[in-house]
Amino acid sequence: xxxxxxxxxxxxxxxxxxxxxxxxxxxxxxxxxxxxxxxxxxxxxxxxxxxxxxxxxxxxxxxxxxxxxxxxxxxxxxxxxxxxxxxxxxxxxxxxxxxxxxxxxxxxxxxxxxxxxxxxxxxxxxxxxxxxxxxxxxxxxxxxxxxxxxxxxxxxxxxxxxxxxxxxxxxxxxxxxxxxxxxxxxxxxxxxxxxxxxxxxxxxxxxxxxxxxxxxxxxxxxxxxxxxxxxxxxxxxxxxxxxxxxxxxxxxxxxxxxxxxxxxxxxxxxxxxxxxxxxxxxxxxxxxxxxxxxxxxxxxxxxxxxxxxxxxxxxxxxxxxx
Ligand code: ASP
Numbered sequence: 143x144x145x146x147x148x149x150x151x152x153x154x155x156x157x158x159x160x161x162x163x164x165x166x167x168x169x170x171x172x173x174x175x176x177x178x179x180x181x182x183x184x185x186x187x188x189x190x191x192x193x194x195x196x197x198x199x200x201x202x203x204x205x206x207x208x209x210x211x212x213x214x215x216x217x218x219x220x221x222x223x224x225x226x227x228x229x230x231x232x233x234x235x236x237x238x239x240x241x242x243x244x245x246x247x248x249x250x251x252x253x254x255x256x257x258x259x260x261x262x263x264x265x266x267x268x269x270x271x272x273x274x275x276x277x278x279x280x281x282x283x284x285x286x287x288x289x290x291x292x293x294x295x296x297x298x299x300x301x302x303x304x305x306x307x308x309x310x311x312x313x314x315x316x317x318x319x320x321x322x323x324x325x326x327x328x329x330x331x332x333x334x335x336x337x338x339x340x341x342x343x344x345x346x347x348x349x350x351x352x353x354x355x356x357x358x359x360x361x362x363x364x365x366x367x368x369x370x371x372x373x374x375x376x377x378x379x380x381x382x383x384x385x386x387x388x389x390x391x392x393x394x395x396x397x398x399x400x401x402x403x404x405x406x407x408x409x410x411x412x413x414x415x416x417x418x419x420x421x422x423x424x425x426x427x428x429x430x431x432x433x434x435x436x437x438x439x440x441x442x443x444x445x446x447x448x449x450x451x452x453x454x455x456x457x458x459x460x461x462x463x464x
Contacts, residue, residue: 159417161442162463163410166454173207174437175200175338177220179230179449180351181384181429182331184464189447192229193462196451199223200460203336204453213338213346213380214252214275221248221271221348224334231332233269234308236352238317239359244308245288247353247366250274253345253374260285260366265292266303271350273300274366285366313352320356328355329427331445333365335372335382337433341455345433347372347380347396353387363387369397378404379412379435384448385420385428393419399432409433409440417442 166174177199179192203220211219225233236244248270249260259277262285264270276298277286286294292302320328333351340346349365349372357363364371364387371387373396374380381396390396395416402412409432420426421444429443431450439452451462 158446159442159444161410161414161440163408163438163440164452164461165436165438166456171341172437172455173339173341174433174439174454175203175207175216175220175336176431176433176439176441176450176452177203177224177336178334178382178384178429178431178441179224180331180333181427181443181445181448182329183445184331184447184449189449189464192449193451193464195224195227195229196449197460197462199336200451200453203338204460207340213340213344214250216338216340217336217346217348218250218271218275220336221334221350222269225269225271225350228310229332230334231330231352232334232350235310235313236308237330237355238309238313239357239361241359242317244352245359246270246350247363248274248350249366249368249372250278250348251346251368251372251374252278253376253380256375257281258284258368260368261291262362262366263288263291263360264295266308267292267295267300268303268308271348273298284368287362288360316355330355333384335384335431337380337382337431339380339433339437343376343435345374345376345380345435347374347382349382364390367391369394371396373397373400375400375404376435379409380433381430383428383430385445386426389420389424389426390428393424395420395430399430403432403434409438411440413440413442417444420444
């Protein structure tokens with residue numbers, strides 16, 4: 143690898159703000175990718191398993207690229223892997239709304255022609271990101287919500303999940319705890335995302351989440367909103383956000399960061415700037431992952447943890463941390 147990844151994870155318990163960056167070179171044929179498992183406060187004992195989940199997603203996405211798949215294919219594969227892992231707040235294991243139901247948000251964007259697809263407040267389907275991909279390919283509309291998103295999914299061959307099949311005991315317990323504490327919109331952590339630059343210089347971003355615990359029915363977060371939680375543009379880079387969705391939306395954070403990278407800022411610097419804006423301007427918490435058009439990777443967070451994993455064609459191993 144050109145630059146050895148240097149993780150700030152050692153500082154995680156004492157210093158909330160941390161960043162990481164690496165470069166594998168921008169030459170022809172080079173690819174790089176980065177996935178996250180959500181800004182939050184994962185207990186120390188659970189971190190190894192969560193990082194392993196991110197590594198598995200990065201490995202699956204790397205395989206897609208090695209077999210000639212696109213950045214879009216790889217980002218989708220990474221997020222599907224994390225949606226299927228019940229430890230994360232996306233797909234199976236997603237957090238529950240105030241009625242005790244799953245309402246899932248996901249978006250996918252291709253930086254080549256700015257093609258995008260998204261679903262919001264989707265009832266349980268196994269892989270919301272695959273339905274976002276179907277919307278992207280269908281190309282008639284970008285964003286489908288609620289019952290309309292379910293109807294679109296079924297019309298494209300997806301089968302709704304059987305009642306309760308995607309709801310885990312951990313999600314039920316988290317909802318019960320938040321209800322006892324009297325909170326609305328408790329932060330679950332565990333949102334997932336991926337950014338990829340493929341060997342042809344195309345970038346893609348994908349994000350998927352169950353949102354917040356005990357959120358009001360119909361609440362939509364930043365993840366499926368282009369320019370807030372998710373964005374990709376070959377002239378700049380790709381971004382997937384996690385954290386306080388209401389703050390991320392108000393800042394149009396993904397598009398803001400994309401414009402900084404279009405202006406020449408490297409991924410790690412742009413990620414640090416985003417966290418400065420989120421924490422400094424709105425006193426909100428979160429994290430993000432970026433790849434810039436040069437293939438440089440960057441992440442930053444102002445939460446205690448954000449699990450991640452990265453892969454690059456020139457590295458012999460997958461990097462990972464929290
Ligand atoms: N950003 C997500 C939302 O507000 C939550 C998270 O990333 O933890 O829905």
